[in-house]
Amino acid sequence: MNEKNLPLTSERLQTLAENIPTPFYLYDEKAIVENARDFNRLFSWAPGFRNYYAVKACPNPSILSILKKEGFGSDCSSLPEILLSEASGITGENIMFTSNNTPPEEFAAAYKAGAIINLDDITHIDTMIEALGEVPSLICFRYNPGPQRTGNAIIGNPIEAKYGLTSEQIVDAYRIMKKKGSKRFGLHTMVASNELDGTYIVETARMLFELCVKIQEEAGVRLEFIDMGGGIGIPYKPEQSAMDLEAVSEGVHELYKQIIVPAGLDPLNIVFECGRVITGPYGYLVSRVRHVTSKYKEYVGIDASMSDLMRPALYGAYHHITVLGKEEHKSDHVYDVTGSLCENNDKFAIDRALPEIEQGDLLVIHDVGAHGHAMGFNYNAKLRPAEYLLHPDGSAVMIRRAQTYDDYVATLRFDGAEVVL
Numbered sequence: 001m002n003e004k005n006l007p008l009t010s011e012r013l014q015t016l017a018e019n020i021p022t023p024f025y026l027y028d029e030k031a032i033v034e035n036a037r038d039f040n041r042l043f044s045w046a047p048g049f050r051n052y053y054a055v056k057a058c059p060n061p062s063i064l065s066i067l068k069k070e071g072f073g074s075d076c077s078s079l080p081e082i083l084l085s086e087a088s089g090i091t092g093e094n095i096m097f098t099s100n101n102t103p104p105e106e107f108a109a110a111y112k113a114g115a116i117i118n119l120d121d122i123t124h125i126d127t128m129i130e131a132l133g134e135v136p137s138l139i140c141f142r143y144n145p146g147p148q149r150t151g152n153a154i155i156g157n158p159i160e161a162k163y164g165l166t167s168e169q170i171v172d173a174y175r176i177m178k179k180k181g182s183k184r185f186g187l188h189t190m191v192a193s194n195e196l197d198g199t200y201i202v203e204t205a206r207m208l209f210e211l212c213v214k215i216q217e218e219a220g221v222r223l224e225f226i227d228m229g230g231g232i233g234i235p236y237k238p239e240q241s242a243m244d245l246e247a248v249s250e251g252v253h254e255l256y257k258q259i260i261v262p263a264g265l266d267p268l269n270i271v272f273e274c275g276r277v278i279t280g281p282y283g284y285l286v287s288r289v290r291h292v293t294s295k296y297k298e299y300v301g302i303d304a305s306m307s308d309l310m311r312p313a314l315y316g317a318y319h320h321i322t323v324l325g326k327e328e329h330k331s332d333h334v335y336d337v338t339g340s341l342c343e344n345n346d347k348f349a350i351d352r353a354l355p356e357i358e359q360g361d362l363l364v365i366h367d368v369g370a371h372g373h374a375m376g377f378n379y380n381a382k383l384r385p386a387e388y389l390l391h392p393d394g395s396a397v398m399i400r401r402a403q404t405y406d407d408y409v410a411t412l413r414f415d416g417a418e419v420v421l
């Protein structure tokens with residue numbers, strides 16, 4: 001049995017894979033748009049609500065442009081991500097620059113682009129002002145609550161995390177920027193990643209709302225927005241349930257009425273930087289089986305490798321696998337599904353119960369629409385796969401071609417002729 005949806009019928013996907021060289025990524029435009037609209041609708045009560053889509057999740061201008069049409073901004077962690085956003089029509093304050101360990105020239109470029117600068121450290125104030133040549137009117141700080149909150153496996157415990165200003169530093173940071181002349185302020189945090197428990201998000205809102213009140217009382221700074229970061233999870237495993245975002249929205253709304261309104265801080269804009277929950281479930285990696293082998297275990301070798309999708313190897317992450325055409329077959333075989341890297345952790349699944357698999361079968365790896373292609377790499381000189389967008393009318397268009405050998409060697413100097421010293 002296949003418990004996860006496919007974006008097309010199994011037959012149509014198989015036909016598509018006859019015409020497109022595998023492996024390839026496929027993104028379902030209609031599902032992404034509907035999901036983005038739902039997200040906006042659920043938080044429509046919130047002043048200035050918007051999601052700045054985390055570009056790192058799926059840095060493809062076609063995806064960013066689709067989200068822009070739904071009113072999304074972009075959250076960027078580097079200058080190239082800012083440039084990609086601009087190339088997708090997302091400009092100025094529609095860009096949140098949430099970086100860390102930031103080079104001064106990226107502060108300068110972000111400021112020039114009109115992006116909102118979200119500072120990760122109190123010492124960055126001086127570096128940034130020097131890089132900008134002036135004090136920005138609008139500034140945001142990333143807060144790390146340390147021992148007040150527990151993180152989760154992917155992002156780690158806040159007390160161990162390299163990100164953000166501590167509870168000791170955060171109020172001072174606003175005092176300093178107010179004194180220097182900033183006029184508009186935001187507050188950011190991100191304390192969880194791939195979290196499915198909605199109460200965690202509600203508690204994060206409580207923490208930020210209370211901090212807004214404290215910053216108002218102790219630094220005389222009224223915040224314009226809070227940025228709740230990303231980190232809303234998706235149900236990678238068929239038996240998991242999606243976060244109840246309606247309940248989260250209601251919970252945050254209640255707290256808003258209890259904390260923000262009585263403190264006279266309404267309206268306070270509420271924004272997120274979610275990536276995974278927006279596109280994650282609507283991306284598919286389609287790969288063909290090269291070899292089925294039997295050693296001390298049973299192996300299915302496919303034509304994708306961990307260089308195309310590294311989450312399973314990196315985090316032991318589960319990604320559901322459908323064997324096309326065998327959806328109704330019993331999962332009565334147990335396989336390790338591997339790539340072709342010379343790394344034994346190059347596996348998409350370990351001891352996975354699947355229908356009997358034969359050479360040439362097509363596998364669909366689910367939930368790769370965020371932090372999938374984006375995390376790919378070139379180890380073993382593996383070339384990166386193409387990305388396709390499935391339009392609502394069923395047509396598929398290439399939105400990134402596969403890497404070629406020429407791309408791979410484009411930065412190499414074969415003649416070794418450049419003298420650097």
Ligand SMILES: Cc1ncc(COP(=O)(O)O)c(C=O)c1O
Nearest residue numbers: 054098230231232273274275276
């Ligand atoms: C600063 C920041 N914002 C947003 C995100 C997006 O997270 P997610 O895709 O899990 O929502 C990330 C992910 O690593 C991040 O580092």
